[in-house]
Amino acid sequence: MAEGRKAGRALPIAVGAGTIVAVMLGLEGLLRVGLINRFIVPPPSEVLLSFGRIIDEEDVLARTWETAFEVLVSGFFTILIGVPIGAALYRWRTLRAAIEDWVAAAAAAPLVLAFPLFLVMFGRSATTVIVMSAITGLAPMILKTTEGFAGTRQVLINVGKSLKMSDRQMFWKILLPSALPLIFTGVRLSWTFVLISVVGIEFLINLGGLGQLINDLAERYDLPGTYAAIGFVVMVSVIFFVALERLESWLQPAR
Amino acid sequence: MPEVRNALAPAAVAQARPQLQIDKVFKRFGEGEGAVVAVDHVSFDVHPGEFVAVIGPSGCGKSTLFNIIGGLLDDYNGNVLVEGDRVAGPHPAIGMVFQEESTFPWRNVLDNVAFPLELMGLPKAIRTEQARHFIELVGLAGFEKRMPSELSGGMKQRVSIARTLVSKPHILLMDEPFAALDEQTRLLLGDKITQIQQELQQTTLLITHNLTEAVQLSDRIVVMTYRPGRVKRIVNIDLPRPRTSDVVSSDAFGHYVAEIWADLREEATRGMADTEQRTRGARGHG
Numbered sequence A: 001m002a003e004g005r006k007a008g009r010a011l012p013i014a015v016g017a018g019t020i021v022a023v024m025l026g027l028e029g030l031l032r033v034g035l036i037n038r039f040i041v042p043p044p045s046e047v048l049l050s051f052g053r054i055i056d057e058e059d060v061l062a063r064t065w066e067t068a069f070e071v072l073v074s075g076f077f078t079i080l081i082g083v084p085i086g087a088a089l090y091r092w093r094t095l096r097a098a099i100e101d102w103v104a105a106a107a108a109a110p111l112v113l114a115f116p117l118f119l120v121m122f123g124r125s126a127t128t129v130i131v132m133s134a135i136t137g138l139a140p141m142i143l144k145t146t147e148g149f150a151g152t153r154q155v156l157i158n159v160g161k162s163l164k165m166s167d168r169q170m171f172w173k174i175l176l177p178s179a180l181p182l183i184f185t186g187v188r189l190s191w192t193f194v195l196i197s198v199v200g201i202e203f204l205i206n207l208g209g210l211g212q213l214i215n216d217l218a219e220r221y222d223l224p225g226t227y228a229a230i231g232f233v234v235m236v237s238v239i240f241f242v243a244l245e246r247l248e249s250w251l252q253p254a255r
Numbered sequence B: 001m002p003e004v005r006n007a008l009a010p011a012a013v014a015q016a017r018p019q020l021q022i023d024k025v026f027k028r029f030g031e032g033e034g035a036v037v038a039v040d041h042v043s044f045d046v047h048p049g050e051f052v053a054v055i056g057p058s059g060c061g062k063s064t065l066f067n068i069i070g071g072l073l074d075d076y077n078g079n080v081l082v083e084g085d086r087v088a089g090p091h092p093a094i095g096m097v098f099q100e101e102s103t104f105p106w107r108n109v110l111d112n113v114a115f116p117l118e119l120m121g122l123p124k125a126i127r128t129e130q131a132r133h134f135i136e137l138v139g140l141a142g143f144e145k146r147m148p149s150e151l152s153g154g155m156k157q158r159v160s161i162a163r164t165l166v167s168k169p170h171i172l173l174m175d176e177p178f179a180a181l182d183e184q185t186r187l188l189l190g191d192k193i194t195q196i197q198q199e200l201q202q203t204t205l206l207i208t209h210n211l212t213e214a215v216q217l218s219d220r221i222v223v224m225t226y227r228p229g230r231v232k233r234i235v236n237i238d239l240p241r242p243r244t245s246d247v248v249s250s251d252a253f254g255h256y257v258a259e260i261w262a263d264l265r266e267e268a269t270r271g272m273a274d275t276e277q278r279t280r281g282a283r284g285h286g
Helices: A002-032 A044-057 A060-091 A093-108 A111-122 A126-150 A154-162 A167-205 A210-219 A223-251 B011-015 B062-069 B109-120 B124-137 B153-165 B183-200 B211-217 B245-249 B251-285
Strands: B020-029 B036-046 B051-055 B077-082 B094-097 B171-175 B203-208 B220-224 B231-236
Touching (some): A044 A060, A060 A093, A093 A126, A111 A126, A111 A167, A167 A210, A167 B109, A210 A223, B036 B077, B051 B062, B062 B203, B094 B153, B109 B124, B109 B153, B153 B171, B153 B183, B183 B211, B211 B245, B211 B251, B220 B251, B231 B251
Parallel strands (some): B051 B203, B171 B203
Antiparallel strands (some): B020 B036, B020 B077
8 A cells, every 4th residue: 555655656756757858868869860959959968968067167066055045045034024024914904905916016027127226236246136036035925924814714813812812822823823834835936036036146147156157158158068057056946945845844744 | 292481490590690691682783774683682591500502593693692702792782791790802701612613723632722721821731631631521532643634523623622621611602513514423522512511510502503403402492583683482401411312312302393493493484585585686786
């Protein structure tokens, strides 16, 4: 039975990995027969071989740490600022009615285009990357937090009232735990935005971690290296989000 | 055939001072033409150790009455007195069990039940000991570490009941606690409630629309009219105690059910006709 369940979990992973290998092999074949221009798309085999080279020569691990640091700092700022604002929007309905639509609109706005303004304010530094990325990740954090608090079942609030709980107890012992699953959804969404923003801004202002590496390699017209660096970013983000998911299920046992 | 009396309590109960007094309680929602009188001068008493059920059709103001007695609705006319204190907000002597499933999904059974003790600031060892006692009382020993998502509907409702009982309320107030459960589970949980009520001599007020549940559990039944909710009559249930769900197969039980249903049918029919008329009116306007 347990073996059957194990096989049930392994099969989708095997199919997923098999699909990627099949696409890569197909692409390799099309490039080798000349149906796709190898000056636009490098052969996957060359990209694969470039991984070792960029790790050795381009200091990828240090750059990964730099990007990860910026993501973590920006991400923590989105929580630090977004959760209290989300709670305030839940607490004061007029405030929510007044600004919730603006916050939602901000989530869709391409803030990255405002990078010259931030460069003027903070200079060409990690601060610019962090501030811009934190702002980019703020909207989903605020919206999901408000949604989480507002979604607290009335009967749980009534239980709290029947036990004569103070507002403070109600917040910490009922509202916040009830809102946590959606706050975590907010964290996942917000940190996705942050990661994209950090790499994008590093690329745009040619500064820092993995984003700058992609920019450098592209400008050197090192296509296999560029694609290997992009692949590296994808790998880092996959590991990052799997870790977030694990953290979430560890912090919140079966609900 | 058993005698069905109006507002006659057994002598011992009648002599005791009421623990809960509902005195001419009146509640209206809205103003002007759209105003709805939910509860209209409702009066009855509940004595210490007594099990009283309030029964009526949907729309008779049962839940409004539950919220007023529980202190969740404090804007009402008349008086609800708990041991002489007028209820204006949740009263510490009243413990409430709600119709909807109300366990905290982020706490296991033990932590759910110990929750009121945690609010009181009791040390963990005492909290755990007392919570375990009530978990055992509701028949959930061995499930202390389970999360609510791992329990059935009936088990979750028992957790809620244990959580309410752990703070030792003088009056247990329940709003259709078994409404979402199937009939068999409902009968078995009725046995559990009867057993607990007898063991703790717990004064209990049950709000319900389920006739068999009311007769199975109660010493007295307050029958309400359809909107506005008034007391139509109060019926004493003289079935032997200790009582189990076997009582439902007795002749006496059947007679009580038939008597009360005769009253309820009239009210339920009125309620149904009113709902149909309002639905037609709404469609006409639409």
